[in-house]
Amino acid sequence: MLSRTLLILLAGTLLAHADTCDDLFLMINQSRIKAGLNPLTRSSTLDQLASQWAETMASQNSQTHRPLTKSLLNTNGWKNLSENIYGPVNDGSAKSIFNAWMSSSGHKENLLRQSTTLGGVGIAQTKSGSVCAVFNGAQPAPPQPVATSSNPSQDSDVAFPGVGIPDFVPKGMRDPAAALPSNSDGRKLNQLGRTN
Numbered sequence: 001m002l003s004r005t006l007l008i009l010l011a012g013t014l015l016a017h018a019d020t021c022d023d024l025f026l027m028i029n030q031s032r033i034k035a036g037l038n039p040l041t042r043s044s045t046l047d048q049l050a051s052q053w054a055e056t057m058a059s060q061n062s063q064t065h066r067p068l069t070k071s072l073l074n075t076n077g078w079k080n081l082s083e084n085i086y087g088p089v090n091d092g093s094a095k096s097i098f099n100a101w102m103s104s105s106g107h108k109e110n111l112l113r114q115s116t117t118l119g120g121v122g123i124a125q126t127k128s129g130s131v132c133a134v135f136n137g138a139q140p141a142p143p144q145p146v147a148t149s150s151n152p153s154q155d156s157d158v159a160f161p162g163v164g165i166p167d168f169v170p171k172g173m174r175d176p177a178a179a180l181p182s183n184s185d186g187r188k189l190n191q192l193g194r195t196n
Contacts (some may be wrong), residue, residue: 046120092131
């Protein structure tokens with residue numbers, strides 16, 4: 001009997017989080033339309049990414065950004081990736097999350113970035129019932145031209161030497177800052193000897 005009650009409570013929590021995510025995504029798109037921007041297309045991949053990080057924050061009862069890596073961008077075919085985090089706090093309503101993000105210039109910029117075309121949100125709860133939320137926005141990378149050279153490592157690609165980023169970067173992106181997430185806080189740029 002206890003396990004059935006627990007399952008009902010868990011199912012209710014999951015449905016409530018799904019409704020809050022839907023409401024939050026709707027508010028984000030309404031604010032984009034009001035600002036003269038195209039609405040975001042909801043991405044199940046970004047929803048999953050946001051949900052996983054919300055769960056990580058909830059399990060650690062902390063508020064930290066995920067490490068944004070070039071590999072994460074390349075694997076998903078994104079040109080950039082932005083992230084807003086919220087919590088853990090007691091008020092996990094879509095309106096509270098949205099208002100907190102819109103009241104912060106950096107978070108608002110992520111929600112209203114013109115180049116962002118895809119979005120996803122995730123919400124999780126700590127053991128004590130506090131709420132953590134994550135928004136991820138992305139722009140798909142443009143298709144890469146097919147190399148016509150018989151030697152693909154010729155002058156068309158270049159690696160970042162000595163910075164632990166083994167992926168190759170197309171010639172048009174040789175500026176190391178261009179290959180990093182658009183919301184980089186400078187840590188990765190500093191690894192490359194660059195500053196914001």
